[in-house]
Amino acid sequence: MSPDDKRTMGLRERKKAKTMAVVQMHALRLFRELGYNATTVEQIAEAAEISPSTFFRYFPTKEDVLLRDNYDPVLVDAFEAQPSHLSPLQAVRGAMVSAIADMSADELATMRERNELIMTVPELRAASLNSLTQTMQLIAELAAKRTGREPDDAAVRTFAGAIIGVNISVMLYYAEHPDADFAVLLDEALSKLEAGLLL
Amino acid sequence: MSPDDKRTMGLRERKKAKTMAVVQMHALRLFRELGYNATTVEQIAEAAEISPSTFFRYFPTKEDVLLRDNYDPVLVDAFEAQPSHLSPLQAVRGAMVSAIADMSADELATMRERNELIMTVPELRAASLNSLTQTMQLIAELAAKRTGREPDDAAVRTFAGAIIGVNISVMLYYAEHPDADFAVLLDEALSKLEAGLLL
DNA sequence: ATGTCTTTTGATAGTTACTGTCAAATTTTA
DNA sequence: TAAAATTTGACAGTAACTATCAAAAGACAT
Numbered sequence: 001m002s003p004d005d006k007r008t009m010g011l012r013e014r015k016k017a018k019t020m021a022v023v024q025m026h027a028l029r030l031f032r033e034l035g036y037n038a039t040t041v042e043q044i045a046e047a048a049e050i051s052p053s054t055f056f057r058y059f060p061t062k063e064d065v066l067l068r069d070n071y072d073p074v075l076v077d078a079f080e081a082q083p084s085h086l087s088p089l090q091a092v093r094g095a096m097v098s099a100i101a102d103m104s105a106d107e108l109a110t111m112r113e114r115n116e117l118i119m120t121v122p123e124l125r126a127a128s129l130n131s132l133t134q135t136m137q138l139i140a141e142l143a144a145k146r147t148g149r150e151p152d153d154a155a156v157r158t159f160a161g162a163i164i165g166v167n168i169s170v171m172l173y174y175a176e177h178p179d180a181d182f183a184v185l186l187d188e189a190l191s192k193l194e195a196g197l198l199l
Numbered sequence: 200m201s202p203d204d205k206r207t208m209g210l211r212e213r214k215k216a217k218t219m220a221v222v223q224m225h226a227l228r229l230f231r232e233l234g235y236n237a238t239t240v241e242q243i244a245e246a247a248e249i250s251p252s253t254f255f256r257y258f259p260t261k262e263d264v265l266l267r268d269n270y271d272p273v274l275v276d277a278f279e280a281q282p283s284h285l286s287p288l289q290a291v292r293g294a295m296v297s298a299i300a301d302m303s304a305d306e307l308a309t310m311r312e313r314n315e316l317i318m319t320v321p322e323l324r325a326a327s328l329n330s331l332t333q334t335m336q337l338i339a340e341l342a343a344k345r346t347g348r349e350p351d352d353a354a355v356r357t358f359a360g361a362i363i364g365v366n367i368s369v370m371l372y373y374a375e376h377p378d379a380d381f382a383v384l385l386d387e388a389l390s391k392l393e394a395g396l397l398l
Numbered sequence: 399a400t401g402t403c404t405t406t407t408g409a410t411a412g413t414t415a416c417t418g419t420c421a422a423a424t425t426t427t428a
Numbered sequence: 429t430a431a432a433a434t435t436t437g438a439c440a441g442t443a444a445c446t447a448t449c450a451a452a453a454g455a456c457a458t
Contacts, residue, residue: 002444012405012454017427034349040443126329130321133328133371136364147398157368158388159398167336170354172332184380189357196395199287199346199358211425211434239414249436255416400458417442422457424435 020058023048032113034126036066052117063127066114066159079142088143092163093190100183112178119175129168136164141180166193205265219257222247226264231312235265235320262326266315271337274299278341287342291362292389311377318374328367335363365392 009042026047041062046183047053059065078095086094103111118124137151140160144151151157174182192198216265225246228240240261244251258264277294285293299384302310317323336350339359343350350356 010455012278015454020331021407041445042443052444053408053410053446057408058398060445062444089396104343122329124324125332127385129328129332133324133402138369143398149398152372154326154387155391155398156386157372158365158391159396161364161388162361162392163364163370165360165362165367166331167359167360168364169335169360172335173278173351173356179307185353188359190359192354193361193396196286197354197358197392199342199354215435240416241414251415252437252439256436259416288418300406336405392444399455400456403454403456405454407450409450410439410448411445411446412448413444415442415444416432416440419441422436422437424433426431426433428429428431 009082016058019048019050019054022054023050023058023131024065024068028113030115031066036117037123040109054153056060063124066117066124067128067131071099072135074102076101076138076142078193087194088146088159089190089194091146092139092143093187093194096182096190097187100186108182112174112182113184115171116178119172132164132168136160139163162193166190209215215257218249222254222257223251223264223267227309227312230265230316235316244301260326262323265316265323266327266330270298271334274302274334275337275341277301285347286393287358288362288389288393290339290345291342292386292393295389296382296386299385307381311381312375313376314370314381315377318371331363331367333358338362359394362389365389 008053014154023044027044029041029046030044041055042052044065045055048055055065059068075095078099081098082091082094100108118128137160140151140156141179143149143159144156145158149156167186170182170185170189174180174185202238219269222243226243229243229246234244240254240369241251243264244254246310247254250372254264273295277298278290280297281290281293299307336359339350339355342348342358343352346355348355366385367379369384369388373379
């Protein structure tokens with residue numbers, strides 16, 4: 001039998017996914033109520049009814065409970081679904097915007113709250129920016145494939161770097177202006193990059 | 200008497216600066232010999248002949264002993280020294296390249312080693328990227344002043360974000376290719392940004 | 399169902415980065 | 429030299445992690 005699609009796959013897997021979600025939910029709530037630093041892993045574990053050791057088995061670090069997400073695969077799919085006549089930059093822009101457009105109102109609200117927390121708390125921001133370097137590498141690979149270049153080609157790396165940098169600036173601004181529309185901010189910023197950074 | 204200009208300012212200040220430099224030197228050596236994580240603050244303190252509590256009085260975190268630098272003021276000076284007919288992007292490019300050109304061979308070698316360590320060790324990379332957001336804000340302010348816009352103008356923010364992103368991509372590449380010339384890498388990357396991110 | 403095998407869990411005992419406090423030592427100032 | 433201000437080190441504590449290991453729970457063959 002294939003190891004991946006066994007009809008929601010055994011009780012074990014289901015329980016793990018459920019536990020993970022429960023822990024993340026309680027963590028987010030506690031962070032909101034007490035603040036990130038004032039919340040201990042012990043408190044999160046207690047609220048989620050697991051032991052602290054189990055917490056660290058699910059999440060290697062306290063930060064991870066908030067930062068873990070799966071946007072990268074979504075981005076890949078959206079990027080590869082873009083029409084081939086678009087330039088790489090237009091394709092990235094379309095992919096990011098459509099990925100956001102596909103989110104539910106609930107997901108958007110959670111994302112906003114997460115972004116606010118992450119950009120506000122130095123440890124979280126640092127870890128988050130760090131993980132963006134992986135996304136940068138990913139974008140370089142996507143762009144390389146689309147243009148027939150190598151991922152470590154200078155133009156490709158610069159392209160990926162600029163896009164990640166623009167994302168960072170948008171995330172920071174959005175954290176301070178939560179009433180703005182993230183998709184619009186990102187779309188406008190990437191279009192400015194496309195237009196040649198006219199200043 | 201004014202508390203700030205007292206002619207090289209007392210024995211105390213000089214001793215502090217000296218202690219700081221000694222600690223940083225020993226820390227860098229120990230990190231090189233033992234690895235970052237395997238080196239404890241206690242070991243650094245012992246090598247520098249201070250107490251651990253004193254270490255934390257000088258550096259709020261262990262990361263800080265490696266990350267603290269003063270490139271921002273250098274960048275500001277270099278930027279404002281750029282001829283006024285240059286575009287903001289050309290000015291930033293000129294400023295960064297000339298700031299590197301002004302460094303001694305020793306400084307360059309130290310910078311290379313630091314960059315390698317920082318980009319290699321996840322904690323250090325995270326903290327370093329985090330501090331780059333300050334530089335991003337700084338660039339936004341410089342660009343805003345030069346163009347008569349506000350620092351939180353969308354075009355200005357996007358400009359600063361793209362530049363920081365390009366810097367990140369160059370730093371990552373440089374860490375894996377230490378024999379390259381950092382100034383050249385950065386110059387080429389920023390010129391690609393200037394040319395409109397042609398892919 | 400039963401027993402066996404494998405995976406997951408929780409308890410326990412560390413290590414280490416970092417914080418707070420206070421008295422002793424050192425530098426500055428009068 | 430005496431007094432005031434600052435720096436230092438010792439001590440005690442917190443909390444994020446790590447390693448280990450026995451017990452509990454799920455998977456599986458018979």
